[in-house]
Every structure is written in structure tokens, then in C-alpha cells.
Amino acid sequence: MGGFVYLMLGIVTEVVGTAALKASHGFSQLWPSLMVVLGYGLSFYFLGLSLKTIPLGIGYAVWSGVGTAFTVIIGVIVWHETMSVANILGIVCIIAGVILLNVNLVKA
Template identity: 50%
Template sequence: MKFLYLFIAILSEVIATSALKASEQFTKPVPSVIVVLGYGAAFYFLSLCLKTIPMGIAYAIWSGVGIVLVTLVGVVVYKQTPDLPAVIGIALILAGVLIINVFSRMGGH
């Protein structure tokens, strides 16, 4: 259940972040409401998973997966193509998340 909460938190944050761009500085009502509800849900579900997942691990997974998903939304919805340095940076972040989860005692191993 703890990883389901984390997945819902990540998905909510990605939806909220994607709607943030569409809100056009909170001038569009529907995307603005999605932003507020999405971030509210994201932090609520993150708080639930923090009962059983160490904070550093949860945040590493949240940020790594979130960066990839937000980048994909940017590519598909907003036609924002990341350049090579951006792709390398994202890969390094994901490598860090993987290292923490596989090798760190903090990850429960």
C-alpha cells in the first residue's frame, strides 16, 4: 500500500505541475483548480507513504519519477524537446535514485 500512496502522490504532482503551465499564471480557472487540488492530493498521499517509507527514499523516488513524467508531458503536450544536457542530467538523477534504492541501507537493504 505504501508504494501505491507514493505512486498516487507522484501522479497527482505531475498532473498539478502540468496544469500549472496551462493555468497561465492562474488566469485560467479550470487548470488553476487542478493545480490546487493536484498539489493537495500529492502532499496528502506523500504524507501517507512517509509513515512507512523513509523520507529520503520517498523523496528520491518522487523527484526522479516526477522529473521523467513531467518531461514526457512537456514533450507530448507542450512540444518541449529536451536537449542532450537535459537528458544527461535526468539520467544522472535517475541513476542517483537507483543507487539509493539498491545500495543504501536507508532503502531498507
């Protein structure tokens, strides 16, 4: 598998772990708490595999940036959290930064 496939798997499992973190209610619920541990464990595993072929700065920026954007979206859809113009602008800036880093990677 290519590095970016592992990276995407890392992002998905990180978002699942983070969503489960909210559902765990401070680790007081067993199944969501287990999903947190499994989600984060798999996320770091896949991130580590992706870093065999992707530079550290790029891999971590994509993992954390895209994961953050998806987590905000999950918060709005699943947990009915509010979204402001500032939140939207912040997500746009994160995505723009990730794109800019990847454009720089292609040029290198």
C-alpha cells in the same frame, strides 16, 4: 495500501498538478488552476501517507526525482518543448540516483 502505492499516487498527482500549472497561464484560467490546487493537495497527502512506511529521504527523493523526469516527458509530449542531450543526461542521472537510493534501502 503499501507505502510505494501511495508514493506512486503522489507522483502522478504531482505531475498532473505541474502540467496544469503550465495550462493555467499564471493562474488566469479557472479549471487548470483548480487542477493545480487539487493535484498538489493530493500529491502532498499521498506523499504524507507513504512516509508512514518509507523513510523520508527515500520517499522524497523518489517523489521529486520521478516527478521531475515525468514532468520533462510531459513537457516534450504535451507542450512540444525541446529535448537536448543535456536534458536526457540529466533525466538519466536522476533516475540512476533514485535507483541507487532504493538499492541502498533494500540492503539496509
